Amino acid sequence: MQPKTNIVHLPVYQPGKPVEDVKRELGLSEVTKLASNENPYGFSNSAKAAMIEEVTNCNIYPDGASVELTAALADKLGVSPSNLIFGTGSSEIILMTARAFLVPGDETIMADETFSQYKHNAEVENAQIIEVPLNEGKHDLPAMLAKITDKTKIVWICNPNNPTGTIVTHDELSSFMKAVPPHVLVVLDEAYGEFIDDESYSDGVSMLNDYRNLLVLRTFSKIYGLAALRIGYGVGHPDVIGFINQVREPFNTTRLAQAAANASLTDHSFIASCREKNAEGIRYLTQQFDRLGLAYFPAYGNFVMVDVKRPSPDVFQAMLQRGIIIRSRWTHYPNHIRVSVGTPEQNNLFIVALEQVLQEVTV
Numbered sequence: 001m002q003p004k005t006n007i008v009h010l011p012v013y014q015p016g017k018p019v020e021d022v023k024r025e026l027g028l029s030e031v032t033k034l035a036s037n038e039n040p041y042g043f044s045n046s047a048k049a050a051m052i053e054e055v056t057n058c059n060i061y062p063d064g065a066s067v068e069l070t071a072a073l074a075d076k077l078g079v080s081p082s083n084l085i086f087g088t089g090s091s092e093i094i095l096m097t098a099r100a101f102l103v104p105g106d107e108t109i110m111a112d113e114t115f116s117q118y119k120h121n122a123e124v125e126n127a128q129i130i131e132v133p134l135n136e137g138k139h140d141l142p143a144m145l146a147k148i149t150d151k152t153k154i155v156w157i158c159n160p161n162n163p164t165g166t167i168v169t170h171d172e173l174s175s176f177m178k179a180v181p182p183h184v185l186v187v188l189d190e191a192y193g194e195f196i197d198d199e200s201y202s203d204g205v206s207m208l209n210d211y212r213n214l215l216v217l218r219t220f221s222k223i224y225g226l227a228a229l230r231i232g233y234g235v236g237h238p239d240v241i242g243f244i245n246q247v248r249e250p251f252n253t254t255r256l257a258q259a260a261a262n263a264s265l266t267d268h269s270f271i272a273s274c275r276e277k278n279a280e281g282i283r284y285l286t287q288q289f290d291r292l293g294l295a296y297f298p299a300y301g302n303f304v305m306v307d308v309k310r311p312s313p314d315v316f317q318a319m320l321q322r323g324i325i326i327r328s329r330w331t332h333y334p335n336h337i338r339v340s341v342g343t344p345e346q347n348n349l350f351i352v353a354l355e356q357v358l359q360e361v362t363v
Contacts, residue, residue, distance in 0.1 A: 002277070004124075004126075006078070006123060006126045007123070007124055009332045010120060010123055010124070011120075013116065013117065013120065014208055015036060015052075016033060016035030016036035016327060017033075017035060017320070017325050018033075018143050018326060019031045019033050019081070019325070020212040021322070022320060022325060026320065026321065026323075027212065028323045030323055031323045031324075031325065032323060032325065032342065032344060032346050032349055032350065033325045033340075034324065034325060034326055034339045034340040034341075034342050034350055035325045035326050035327045035338075035340060036227070036327075036340065037162070037192070037222060037301065037302050037303045037340045038222075038225070038227050038340065039222065039223060039224070039225035039226065039227075039274060039302070039342070040340075040341070040342045040343045040346060041273070041274050041277060042225050043224060043225030043226055043260070043264065043270075044225070044263065044264045044270040045267070045270075046263040046264065046266060046267045046270075047224075047226065047259075047260040047261075047263045047264045048223075048260075050259040050260050050262065050263035051256050051259060051260050052336040053259070054255050054259040055256065056304060057255055058255060058256070058359050060255070061251050062251050062253060062254050062255040062257075063255075063258065064250050064252075064257060066184075066253055066258050067081075067255070068258070068262060069086065069261055069262045070084050070086070070256045072262050072265055073233065073261075073265065076265055077205050077235065077266060078205075079205065079208070079235060081209065082237070082238040082241060082242075083236060083238060083241060084233055084234070084235055085088065085122070085233060085234045085236075085241045085245055085248065086231060086232070086233045086252070086253050086258075087231075087232055087233065087234070087248070087252060087253070088231065088232075088236070088252055088253060089219055089221055089230045089231065089232045090189065090191055090217040090218060090219040090221075090232030090233070091117050091232070092230075092232070092252065093217050093232060093233065093234040093244070094117050094118060094121055094187070094189075094217070095117070095121050096244045096247050096248055097121075097154070097185075097187060097215065097234070097244055098121035098122055098124065098125050098127070098154070099121075099125065099247045100243045100244045100246065100247045101154055101185060101243070102122055102125035102126075102127040102153055102154065103125065103126075103127075104125070104126035104127070104343075105126075105127070105128065105151070106125075106127045106128065106151060106152075106153040106154075107127065107128045107130055107149060107151040107153065108122045108127045108128070108129060108131070108152070108153055108154045108155070108156070108261065109130045109131075109132060109144050109147050109148065109152060109154070109155045109156070110122075110130070110131060110132070110155070110156040110265075111131065111132055111133075111139050111144075111156075111157075111161065112131040112133045112134060112276070112331075112332055113161075113163065113164065113330060113331060113332045113333060114139075114156070114158045114161055114162065114163075115156075115158050115161075115162045115189065115334070116136075117238055118156040119131075120233045122154075127153070128151070130147050130152075130256065132144045132147060133332070134161070134164065134166075134332070136166075136297075137161070137164035137165075137166045137297040137298075137305070138161070138164070138166040138167070138168065138212065139157055139158075139159070139161060139166075139168050141157075141168060141172055141173070141175075141176040142176075144157075144176075144186070145176060145179055145180065148180065148181065148184055150183075152183075152184050153183075153184065153185065154184070154185045154186075154187060154357040155180065155184055155185070155186045155187070156174075156187050157187065157188050157319055158188065158189040158191075159173070159187065159188060159189065159190055159193070159201075159202065159204075160192045160193070160195075160196070160300040162191070162192070162301070162303075163305050163327065163330060163333075163336075164282075164297045164305050164333075165192075165297050165298065165299040165300055165301050165303055165304060166297050166298055166300065167196070167198075167200075167201055167202075167298075167300045167307055168202065169200040169201065169202060170200060170201065170202035170203070171200070172202075173188070173204075173207070174202075174204060174207070177207065177210070177211050177214065180211075181215055182212075183213075184213060185214075185215060185240065186211070186213060186214050186215070187217060188204040188213045188214060188215065188216050188217065188218070189217045189221050190204055190216055190217060190218050191217065191218065191219045191221070191222055191232075191301075192222055192223075192300070192301030192302060193218065194218075194222070194224075194271065194275065195220055195222070195223055195274075195275055195278050195279075195301050195302050196225040196300050196301075197275060197279070198300065204216035204235075205235050207351050208235065208236065208237065212236075212237035212239065212240070213237075213240075214236065214237075214241055215234055215235070215236040216234065216235040216236065217232065217233075217234050218232060218234075218235070219231070219233075219294050220231035220257075220260075220261045220264060222260070222301075222302065222358045223271055223274050223275065223278075223302070224264045224271070225274075226257065226260055226261060229254065229256060229257040229260055229261075230253075230254075230257060231253050231254075231257040231258070231260075231261050240362065246326060248288045271315050276362075277343075278302050278341050280344075281302075281341035281342065281343075281344070281347050282299050282341055283317065284300075284344070284346055284347055285304050285339065285341065285350075285351070286299065286304065286359045289304070289306050292354075292355065292358065294306050294308060294309070295307045302337070302340060302341045303338055303339060303340045303341060304339055304341070305330075305333070305336050305337070305338045306336060306337060306338075307333075307335050307336050308335060308337055308354075308358065309335055309358075309363055310335060310358070310362070310363055311334060311335065311361075312328035312329060312330065312333075312334060312335055312336055312337050312338035313328055313329055314361045315328065315337055315354075315357055315358075315361055316328035316329070316337065318357040318360060318361055319337075319350075319353055319354065319357055322353040322356070322357070323353075324349065324350055324353045324354075326338065326339050327339075327352075347357075
């Protein structure tokens with residue numbers, strides 16, 4: 001049996017190294033994971049209560065259309081239920097979008113260092129990948145616009161960008177959208193958008209009335225802290241949502257995920273607290289990087305990408321030996337690591353370990 005020839009070379013997605021694996025491999029009793037941009041403060045108590053109540057119904061299939069959650073989120077966002085689609089994390093929306101729109105020979109444009117699943121899913125559909133270099137860690141929208149042709153089907157924009165953490169502003173995005181031909185779908189991934197309190201940041205949902213070729217992605221995995229439940233969503237024109245819905249698997253989100261997400265929407269104080277604590281964590285980390293003389297990209301999500309001036313795999317391994325899991329191995333940033341913002345105690349452990357590692361790992 002032979003698979004599709006265009007998938008044979010594709011790498012399998014590598015998540016942040018699990019805590020249990022590191023403990024077992026290195027014989028450590030305490031390990032701090034700052035690799036997957038998870039919420040160190042957990043999730044809403046309202047979500048926990050909703051899951052406990054829902055668990056007795058796990059013998060029954062979930063609502064395939066997520067009707068109750070759709071209605072609640074539509075009300076919160078000020079959109080119609082027909083503007084929404086849910087997936088097992090926003091990563092499944094990426095997969096479904098590629099499946100619905102891309103055919104062999106189509107061109108798709110993305111940054112050269114961004115969330116890997118855009119490229120992966122486009123390659124599965126045998127589309128032609130056009131990668132545009134970041135400009136100081138930020139999406140170069142004019143350069144991306146210049147790459148659009150009659151064959152272009154999708155442009156992917158991660159805002160804030162993963163892994164660099166930079167943003168494009170509302171004005172920059174508006175200028176870009178005005179110039180994008182209507183046959184091109186722009187996918188705006190705002191997975192980390194809820195962490196941002198900056199007037200210049202773009203709220204993609206507010207632009208949907210003007211651009212039917214815009215699809216906004218968001219998730220409950222990050223600030224809402226429901227990463228293990230795998231639930232995210234897309235917001236777009238009903239026609240775009242309809243096409244994606246046609247390739248959606250039945251019952252793709254679980255009862256527990258729908259219940260927890262719905263309850264999370266009402267716990268505004270938890271989200272505000274997480275946003276404030278995250279901002280404090282970023283201030284602490286960047287102040288420490290300044291003290292250590294390390295350059296970093298402006299951080300708008302819940303992580304910071306910093307230049308450690310040494311091969312990042314070496315720093316990763318040395319940090320791992322000290323029980324700190326981070327992310328490394330970026331194609332265009334070989335000396336950078338990405339660290340998630342943790343609790344104050346976790347952030348301090350990271351800085352103490354990093355300072356030791358910088359003295360041991362040669363430049």
